[in-house]
Amino acid sequence: MKVFQCLSQSRGRGCLRILMLLLGVTTLSGCQVLQSIDKGLYDVAEAVTETDRVTGQRALSTANRNQQIALGNQYVDKLLQDEQKQGRKVDSALDTRQYRRLVRIFDRIHPISHLRQERWKPVLIDRDSFNAFTTGGTYIVVHLGLMKQLNDAEVAAVVGHEIAHTVANHVAERQTHQQLSGLTSSSAVRRKGYQAAFTHEREREADRIGILYSALAGFDPYAASRIWQRQYQQQGNARSLFAHDHPVNAERSAEAKAVADKVKQYYRAGKVNPQAHALLDNNTLWQKRSNRHAESAGEGGGVAAILSTAVGVMAEHQQAKQEEYRQAQQAQFVRSVQQSMRLEEQRWLNDRSWQTRWHYTGNLKLHSVVMGIIARDSQGKTYRFVGHHKGVLTPGQRFNVSFMLNKNMTLNQLERMQTQYYLDDALPVR
Template sequence: MNKFKYLSKQLIKPSLLFVALFLALLPSCETVPETNRTQLILLDQRTEFSMGTKAYKDILKKSKISPDKRAIKIIRRVGRRIAKVVNRPQYKWEFNLVENKTPNAYCLPGGKVGVHTGILPIAKNEAGLAAVIGHEIAHAVARHGAERMSQSIIVAIAGEVLAQGLTRNEADRQAMRAAYGIGSAVAITLPFSRNHELEADYLGILYMARAGYDPREAKKFWQRFSRWGKKEKKSSDFDFLSTHPANKKRIAQIDDMLVRAMAEYNRSAKIGAGEKLKAGRY
């Protein structure tokens, strides 16, 4: 009975702290362009850009820039076309091709874009590349990185408040912190990450369509990427602890996104699939 009374009293403390924290964080809510989703951002954009620039410089120091002038020219052409329709003058756009066989690309805060040579055969053409670059730029424009950092901060604070409020025993507190850390990762942080991927797909397809690239090529790209994954035995069809949506789900949802994207494409100065890249059997 005494333990129940203690627990009841202690629950009041974290509850009040959560209310105070919620009220304090209300001014930090922002809205994602196009989707109008509300997000919590605790990081100011200047700090975010500074972190992005530093990370980009560190990556380039450890990487080899590709000597393929033709591919670099295409990447920068596609990137600049997308950057133009995104219309973020505060971003200092850079586009580089990095020698790396792993098919990947990224856009760091502030507009620093890196494309791996390994993704070129899968992209196949300018439009496929536009799907990749548009997707990565969408992550940056929607401030997904800053949002995930903000979520991590909130999760850490919440875990500590619960640990301090619900038990007096330090060993129990440590166990609670560990348990809450695992639970929160599965229930809070990772589902947002999967949502980020789908949101970036949607925004990226709109960007490529407005830039004049056929958005139907985005679906073809993800189909090729899925085949690459199966060939390399890197399946992403398991959709629980993955930070990315399974490819089957992603491809199916792209069909829904194409309705608006095609309307945007039809209003653009159409480029279609654009110039071909390196051939790949995907």
């Protein structure tokens, strides 16, 4: 563990030079003591890492795959038991058509994934919310509300994304990263913003893998981009309200489209790409690293394993810190612009929509301006609604933004709630 601490401190480069020297001495001299040390280092690396199924590099994990399956499935088994106790139906008993549809889509995605050799099971539960998740085991849990909102290609993007979380070992990786980071003197890992940013980057990776899965399985790879563009129109980005552990909707849509542009060459509408398994290792997104010529334990393999792991940990750490800083800067910008927004008027259009008039007194030209309103009912439940301003907003301009309630709420209900307008997002014109 001292190797990780050494590499995380300011004299990390010195540690690297020492370890590289040790690697050379071990390889050339065959000294029994150094061989023993190298084997010990290799055992340490084996205990806290596994080979990343996507990249071939070492990734943090203190639990082997069997342990991950046991722990992940235990959570879902408990969930299903609770559903039964509360009288909630699951799977085909809940909705035969939607469950068969989920299974049909899953049975196209899973066989071309990196975990196709495992026996997985999709689960449909009775929730109206837009959500799906995995816990690192062999279940994928999907909410009925999500199935009702998405077409087949969009469901495939979600299924691929969730499988990708387990493929990329994100659950175990996050837990191990927190454990090992706690041994260092870094205060960053304890910040909520850092923790959100770390997860944010794992979500981006799962998106990329999931979109490739969709394309290889014969589903439109642009479906994921359409999901998040639609979510952006309905929910905005909430840029300044909290640290984001998922990419904000507009950025997620744009990045998903960029990934789809790269993998569309593998897409065969309605058909599995015959080269799917080979393309998992080498494609336009990544080339899997081969470990065929890696040194063995006692022959420099221990030092090499520790080095590659430590470098990978530090790279992920820096990536999360950069994302945390980026989010903080963007949130600060939105909050500063919000001070230049003045509400001048609001009027009801009908029983489910209304229009607001604003005066922008700032000095910058803006685009992608989204206004939002937060409403809280007497039970403390929170609702958010957004309205978009199209085009460029210039200094001194007055502009209108319209809002619409969801189908389960009326303006009379909204008027009885505590409400507050806010600037959901805005970007400067470059």
